[in-house]
Amino acid sequence: MQSVLSIAGSDPTGGAGLQADLQVFHAHGVHGAAVPTALTIQDGLRIRRVLPVFPSVLLEQLRSTLDVIRPDVIKIGMLATDDIVRNVLLSLAPFSETPVVIDPILSASDGSALLEKRAYPALRDLIHRRCLLTPNWPEAEILVDTSLPRRKDGEAAARELVGDLELEAVLLKGGHLEGDPDDLLVTRTVKGGQTEILCEWLKGERLPGPPVHGTGCALSAAIAAGLAHGRPIREAVLGARSYVRHAIEHAHTLPNGARILAFHDERS
Ligand code: PLP
Numbered sequence: 001m002q003s004v005l006s007i008a009g010s011d012p013t014g015g016a017g018l019q020a021d022l023q024v025f026h027a028h029g030v031h032g033a034a035v036p037t038a039l040t041i042q043d044g045l046r047i048r049r050v051l052p053v054f055p056s057v058l059l060e061q062l063r064s065t066l067d068v069i070r071p072d073v074i075k076i077g078m079l080a081t082d083d084i085v086r087n088v089l090l091s092l093a094p095f096s097e098t099p100v101v102i103d104p105i106l107s108a109s110d111g112s113a114l115l116e117k118r119a120y121p122a123l124r125d126l127i128h129r130r131c132l133l134t135p136n137w138p139e140a141e142i143l144v145d146t147s148l149p150r151r152k153d154g155e156a157a158a159r160e161l162v163g164d165l166e167l168e169a170v171l172l173k174g175g176h177l178e179g180d181p182d183d184l185l186v187t188r189t190v191k192g193g194q195t196e197i198l199c200e201w202l203k204g205e206r207l208p209g210p211p212v213h214g215t216g217c218a219l220s221a222a223i224a225a226g227l228a229h230g231r232p233i234r235e236a237v238l239g240a241r242s243y244v245r246h247a248i249e250h251a252h253t254l255p256n257g258a259r260i261l262a263f264h265d266e267r268s
Contacts, residue, residue: 005034005069005071007074009050009080009105010036012041012042016217020221024221028266038080044260050114052084056087058088059090063091073098074092075100078105085125085126100131101134101220102131102133124143127167129166131167134216140172158186167188170185171184181204184202213260214260243264246262
């Protein structure tokens with residue numbers, strides 16, 4: 001059976017983070033391994049506290065897990081601190097050939113920081129060749145250290161990330177854009193020794209209702225599951241977008257008004 005390892009924060013509501021990742025992996029018929037980077041205290045609307053795990057404990061968990069599980073894909077979400085980023089980097093060094101989906105989560109929708117600022121340079125070091133990166137617009141601005149006021153600026157930034165860091169792909173999520181929330185997929189292909197960078201806007205549509213918790217986590221987890229099944233990047237991205245769209249359309253509302261995704265089964 002294919003497997004994906006998620007390295008992410010714990011969200012006890014099950015709507016985002018590690019718990020959401022595991023539900024998405026199960027729904028796609030892949031085995032989910034999971035190493036937490038931090039505990040969070042939250043209710044789906046607000047994050048009250050973040051408690052990073054001890055970096056040495058993270059390191060031991062990653063080592064013992066990777067000793068027995070060789071994941072087809074690794075998915076990285078919330079990393080919390082600089083020490084954690086560095087220990088993830090260290091642990092994944094022998095896995096440079098494993099595809100990695102990185103959701104470079106910097107803060108939650110309520111504005112809480114999910115990665116300390118001094119960790120940004122180490123985060124860039126984590127982003128390597130076999131990566132597919134899924135930033136939203138503000139995260140992309142931080143990664144390229146420039147503001148991106150127009151769509152074509154986003155296009156240039158995504159091209160720069162793919163070109164300079166030699167990534168497999170960047171999916172720049174358009175949820176923060178004015179107008180339609182189109183996503184931009186930039187991929188790198190090598191044909192006859194020549195590198196080509198392809199840019200494609202994927203049409204998005206704003207769905208009615210208040211925001212739904214954990215959509216970014218679920219999207220990157222569904223992409224990772226698609227890649228683990230051996231799908232090409234574009235196909236995995238398109239499949240993940242339609243999975244999350246359906247999960248938003250059928251979202252559950254909690255008593256405090258928070259909306260969480262309906263993790264429907266994709267196996268059949
Ligand atoms: N909690 C954890 C552990 C997360 O990884 C994320 C992901 O961004 C969030 C909370 C935030 O989710 P959202 O901003 O969608 O509410």
